[in-house]
Amino acid sequence: MKDRQPLMAALNENMLIVNMLLSLFFLPGALTVYCGGYNPALRITTPNNMEALIGSCLQIPCTYNTKDPTYNSSKTIYGIWMKGGVNFGVNPSPVIFNSSGLINTFSLNITGNLKEKNCTTLFPNLTTSHTNKYFFRVENGPFRVTACADPLQITVKDSPWSPSINVPSDLKENQSVTVTCSAFTPCPQSPPELTWNLQQDSLRQTEKNTNGTFTTKIQKNITLSDTHDGYNISCSARYPVIGGNKTAETKVTLSVSYAPRNTSASISPSALVSAGSRVELSCSSRAKPPPSFTWFRNSKDGATKVSVSQVYSFNVTEEEKFYCVATNDLGQQKSSVILVDIKDDQSSEFQILNILKILGIVLLCTSIIIFECWFRFSKKPKKEPEEPTYVNNVMVTKAS
Template sequence: MKVNQSLMAALTENMLIVNMLLSLFFLPGALTVYCGVYNPALRITTPNNMQALIGSCLQIPCTYNTENPTYDRGKTIYGVWMKGGVILLSSPSFVIFNSSGSINTYSLNITGNLKEKNCTTLFPNLTTSHTDIYFFRVENVVYRASACADPLQITVKDSPWSPSINLPSDLKEHQSVTVTCSAFTPCPQSPPELTWNLQQDSLRQTEKNTDGTFTTKIQETITLSDTHDGYNIRCSARYPVIGGNKTAETKVTLSVSYAPRNTSASISPSGLVSAGSWVELSCSSRAKPPPSFTWFRNNKDGATNVSVGQVYKFNSTEEEKFYCVATNDLGQQKSSVILVDIKDDQSSEFQILNILKILGIVLLCTSIIIFEWWFRFSKKPKKEPEEPTYVNNVMVTKES
């Protein structure tokens, strides 16, 4: 065990020595980087992965930390960015920027104060060639160290990010809510322009996130009603880039709960109902969530609960008045009163009987008239035929 520990200590010491020696040498146009896996000389705090848009810029939030005794904050400090490579001797990273002014391939600018260990850097006018892995390095007199344990992956894309619309998940009528449309802002110097179909004069704000990145947002406070249920909120983000703009849009459909509306009752069959026949009452209402229904009958002493459910069927015996109540978690609403009107069947039979009597009298009178007419016609005397007169055996008529 002691042999293994001694061997490990020796290997670690050798790796650190190699690391210090290699960090002193620069290849033409490139820097060979190697990190020991134990106690790296320089650490930086920055997002591991960042995305940018072609034709725009990218601001990299960056702070560094070192406890090396050779680091002298009072002396001039230079920041170096290296691009590409894997942390192996056989795969060097190329230096693309040195704050001393000796190298600046991509027109980078360290906007942070290096003496305060702020290495925030601005990458302008990005192209797809910027997509790669980057490493940061600090140089201070004899102290030189690379943060090879904290690589930064930058990805440059051609299409913009869709904005996000944030609002509470449980929406109810009469509730006052703040709707926020926010867009990722890799380049705070040229933030996206946000527009939506809510109030157009919403103030745009670009805010710094906890990790040092930025977000642009607009907000609007609205008071919800049942008319907002199913309403589509659309927000678009227009990113300025070299040669124009790139736009993306997001849509969110509101789901708003509300108390019953437009509650009404109907009856089938409509009109007068015969006593003893079946009647069907139906209740309808617009509500979210869907309501439950309760039927009430109006009595002299007040209303009586007679049924639960959207439809109430019963055998009618007398004239009665009913109404329904629609209820959900947000409230209730009562329908107008509906009347079950029973028709007077005895009166109807009497009317039918009178009609039959009248028809009988009319038929009787008609029969008498027809009989009288026939009787008179049949009793009328008939003329006897005249006998012919003959003269010289020739029949002579009166006309002759």
């Protein structure tokens, strides 16, 4: 019996040491040493940083993994969320949620199946005071470990996220494209409502991303034409929050390439020109990218190329017809034919002389008539005034 007393004393001493080590291991301050110096026994997969909107909720995608032999999925598993910094010994992180139901400060809800190592959590009714760093912990019998190597930073903001408008690059006319408006969706239970200035015939879809977050989007198929170049597409996302909605908008301008349109030719001076004088032909067209211009002369033998430029100047020698062609990578367009007409200078001079002669004759005749009228009027004798006749001292006038 006496021989067994030293053995029992040694066992008691070892048990005391083990208890002290276990106590030290589970002290809050020991977690920092454990995370920093050893491979963590619990790892979670979740975005490192997540943003949420005031008055809305946040769904945290979360899975966990451990290779610790003390973990036993057949036993009860509790998921715990803690809020605070890394150094738990100096500034202990308070437990804000325990799936056992003992603590739930922020009305959290683990929607994932902990037995399937799914710790997805719904965080409702967020305010700016919820902006902080959070840690997840699993308690499963003797397995009680915090994933202190995988903190989750949550930032709660007052302004919503602007939606994004996705349009394929290198747009061309007659091309059929799909335009997508998408918005970040931190709370898939209350996705944003998307509207835009395109025809409202597409259904809203909320899709799960590869990292477990969600995106809400609408789509529209468009067959492009030249009229879509410079067209502004606007899309707004309205997020439902407590007490109302918060809205953000995004706009993009389409850049569509198209073949030449409205190609026309003009001449300066536009009136009849004399032989030997210089004229300038100008070609214009609406196209993207800007077109090149080629001038052709129409003759009995067919069209002949005379210039590769927007403006073609030359001295007129005879009456001729011209047209231009605008060309870019997407096509070409021909202008209407323009006539360079030469005036008959001799015929014009003869007409002017005839007009002057006629004017001279008219002026001469008018002068003669005026003079004859004046002469006749000046030679007409003047009537003498008649003496009045008195009868019985009464003046009598003659009836005319």
